[in-house]
Amino acid sequence: MFSTVMNFIDLAPWTRSTASVLSFQTLTQNERTKHIHKIHPYKGKFIPQLAETIIKKNFKKGSFVLDPFVGSGTTLVQSNELGINSIGIDISEFNCMLTKAKTNNYNLKTLHSDAERLLASLHSNEPPKTPCNRYLKTWFMPLPRSQLTLLQNNLLQIRSKKNKDLLTIVVSRTAKSVIATKHRDISTLKKPIKQKYYCEKHKKTCSPVIDIKPKFRSYLIDTLSRVEEYKKVSTSAFTKSVACDIKTAQLKKILKGKLLDGVLTSPPYVGQIDYHKQFEYAFELFNLSRNDQNEIGPLFRGRRIGAQKRYVLEMVAALKNIKPHLKPNAKVIIVANDRFNLYPNIAKESNFKITKRVNRSVHRRNEGDQTPYQETIFTLIAL
Numbered sequence: 584m585f586s587t588v589m590n591f592i593d594l595a596p597w598t599r600s601t602a603s604v605l606s607f608q609t610l611t612q613n614e615r616t617k618h619i620h621k622i623h624p625y626k627g628k629f630i631p632q633l634a635e636t637i638i639k640k641n642f643k644k645g646s647f648v649l650d651p652f653v654g655s656g657t658t659l660v661q662s663n664e665l666g667i668n669s670i671g672i673d674i675s676e677f678n679c680m681l682t683k684a685k686t687n688n689y690n691l692k693t694l695h696s697d698a699e700r701l702l703a704s705l706h707s708n709e710p711p712k713t714p715c716n717r718y719l720k721t722w723f724m725p726l727p728r729s730q731l732t733l734l735q736n737n738l739l740q741i742r743s744k745k746n747k748d749l750l751t752i753v754v755s756r757t758a759k760s761v762i763a764t765k766h767r768d769i770s771t772l773k774k775p776i777k778q779k780y781y782c783e784k785h786k787k788t789c790s791p792v793i794d795i796k797p798k799f800r801s802y803l804i805d806t807l808s809r810v811e812e813y814k815k816v817s818t819s820a821f822t823k824s825v826a827c828d829i830k831t832a833q834l835k836k837i838l839k840g841k842l843l844d845g846v847l848t849s850p851p852y853v854g855q856i857d858y859h860k861q862f863e864y865a866f867e868l869f870n871l872s873r874n875d876q877n878e879i880g881p882l883f884r885g886r887r888i889g890a891q892k893r894y895v896l897e898m899v900a901a902l903k904n905i906k907p908h909l910k911p912n913a914k915v916i917i918v919a920n921d922r923f924n925l926y927p928n929i930a931k932e933s934n935f936k937i938t939k940r941v942n943r944s945v946h947r948r949n950e951g952d953q954t955p956y957q958e959t960i961f962t963l964i965a966l
C-alpha cells in the first residue's frame with residue numbers, strides 16, 4: 584500500500600523537509616494576514632504564503648488560472664501579485680463580493696469620499712428610512728440595529744459598484760463584531776445575549792456592543808490603508824469572480840472560450856463548515872441570494888458514509904465540468920484535508936491522474952481546537 588502511494592509522489596521540486604517548510608509555522612499573524620487579506624474574517628482560508636509558493640512553482644507570469652472554490656479570494660489576490668490572470672468561482676454570493684472587494688482596482692479619491700460620506704451619515708444620528716428587519720432585531724442591540732439599517736440604506740446611494748462592494752464588506756465586518764452573542768459563538772450563532780455575561784474566550788465579564796461608531800470607524804481606516812498597501816504590490820493582471828455552482832457553471836461563457844493553464848484551489852471538506860450560514864447576518868443585512876443546498880460537503884450533511892459518497896459524486900461533477908477547459912497537461916492543484924482518503928477515488932472517477940502528493944502540517948492559531956493536523960497538496964493531470 585505504502586509503496587503504491589510512494590509511486591505517485593514526486594517530492595523533488597519541493598526540496599527538503601517540505602511538510603514543515605510548507606506549514607509556515609514561523610510566520611507572524613501580521614504576515615499571515617498581510618495587506619488586503621485581513622479586510623474581513625473568513626474561516627478556513629489559505630495562508631497567502633502557501634498560495635504564493637504553489638503559484639510560483641507551477642505557473643508563470645501571464646498564465647490563466649481558475650480557483651473553482653475561491654472563498655475569500657486568496658488565490659486571486661496572490662495570482663494578481665505575480666502577474667497571473669485568474670478567475671474565481673464560489674457558490675456564495677457573499678464570498679464573491681468579498682473576493683471582488685479585495686481584487687478591485689480602486690480610484691482612491693472617490694473611494695475616500697464615499698467612505699467619508701458613509702461615516703458622516705452614521706455620526707449625523709439621522710434615523711434610518713426603513714424599519715430594521717426581524718433578524719437584526721433578534722441579533723443586535725437597539726442602537727446597533729438602527730445604525731446598521733442606516734448604513735444599509737446609505738450603501739444603496741453609492742454609485743460606484745466597486746466602492747459599494749468594499750464599503751459593504753466594512754459594514755459586514757463591523758456587523759459581525761457587534762452581534763449580541765457570546766464572543767465564543769460569533770462564527771456559529773447559538774443564542775442572542777443582550778446583557779453582561781461571563782466570556783469564556785476572554786476569561787472576563789463582557790457586554791454586547793451598544794454603539795457601532797468606534798468599530799466602524801477603525802475598520803474603515805484599517806481597510807483603506809490595506810487597500811493602499813495592496814495597490815503597491817498588485818499588477819494589471821486580470822481577475823474576475825463569479826457566484827455560481829461549479830458543478831453546473833457555464834464555464835465556456837465565464838472563461839470566454841479561453842483555456843486554463845491550471846487550477847489552484849482548496850475545496851470544502853466533508854462536513855466541516857456551512858459556508859452560507861457562517862455569514863448569515865450578511866445575507867440578511869444586504870439581501871443576498873442564497874444557494875445552501877448546492878454547497879459541496881456542508882456541515883449540515885455531516886461526515887457519515889452517505890455524506891462522503893455524496894461529496895465524492897459532487898467533486899467528480901465539479902472536476903468533470905472543469906476538464907474540457909484545461910490546456911493539455913494543465914495542473915489541477917488541490918489542497919485538501921483528505922482525512923477519509925476520498926481523493927484517489929475522486930481523481931479516478933473524474934478521469935484525472937494524481938501525479939504528486941505533498942503533505943503539510945497545519946497549526947491552527949485562531950480557533951478553539953489547537954491540535955495540528957495534516958493537509959495534502961494533490962497535483963492532478965487530466966487523462
Ligand SMILES: C[S@@+](CC[C@H](N)C(=O)[O-])C[C@H]1O[C@@H](n2cnc3c(N)ncnc32)[C@H](O)[C@@H]1O
Binds near residue numbers: 656
Ligand atoms: C475551503 S473554502 C475556500 C477558501 C479559499 N481557498 C480562501 O483562501 O479563502 C471552500 C469554498 O468552496 C465554496 N463552495 C462550496 N460548494 C461550492 C460549489 N458547489 N460551487 C462553488 N463553490 C462552492 C464555499 O462557499 C467556500 O467558500
